Amino acid sequence: MKEPKGMLTWKIDNLSGLKEGFHFSEVFTVRELQWKLKLYRQGHSSEKGKRLSLCLCLNDSSKLCPGHKLYFECKLLIRDQAHGNHYEANFDIWLSALLIGGGFNGFMPLRTLNDASKGFLVNDTLIIEGKIILLAVVKDFS
Structure with missing residues (x-):
């Protein structure tokens, strides 16, 4: 396991102008893997119309070796631009x-x-910010 260095800050101007559905951030690289944030501004699935949905995804899963799994810990954050009381999980x-x-x-x-x-x-x-805190690649022995 390694503590990777990698964070993406995604500034979305004209949020209300985004079309329905999902939107991806630009791609960023952490430990030779490419990542992107995925946003549903009006929510996804049962949260549609109630809560914003936010995910972090691999850009290309083919970079994972067959029979391997990837473990990661991540922090997702929406910046409070006025008071500094960010919303994070x-x-x-x-x-x-x-x-x-x-x-x-x-x-x-x-x-x-x-x-x-x-x-x-x-x-x-x-x-929006996405930060990978911990990343490990493990061979699946099952």
């Missing part, structure tokens, strides 16, 4: 060629996001 997950990402369908309530006094959405701009 950590998670960990095992990835494989079949499961290439993880995160939260219900990351942040839309009413919190859209509350101007909270400072998360300023001039229709949202700032």
Whole structure:
């Protein structure tokens, strides 16, 4: 296991102008693997219309060697641009060629996001950060 150095800051201008569905950030690299953030601004699945959904995904699962799994711990954060009281959550997950990402369908309530006094959405701009805290590749012995 290694503590990787890798964080992405994704600034989304004109959030309200994004089309329905999901959107990906630019790709960033941590330990020779490419990653991207995935956002559903109006929520996904049962959280649609209630909570913003946010995930971190491998950009290309073919980079995983066959029979290997990838464990990572991650922090996802939405910046409070006014007060510095960021909205954040950590998670960990095992990835494989079949499961290439993880995160939260219900990351942040839309009413919190859209509350101007909270400072998360300023001039229709949202700032998201994704940071990989721990990363390990393990051979599957099963």
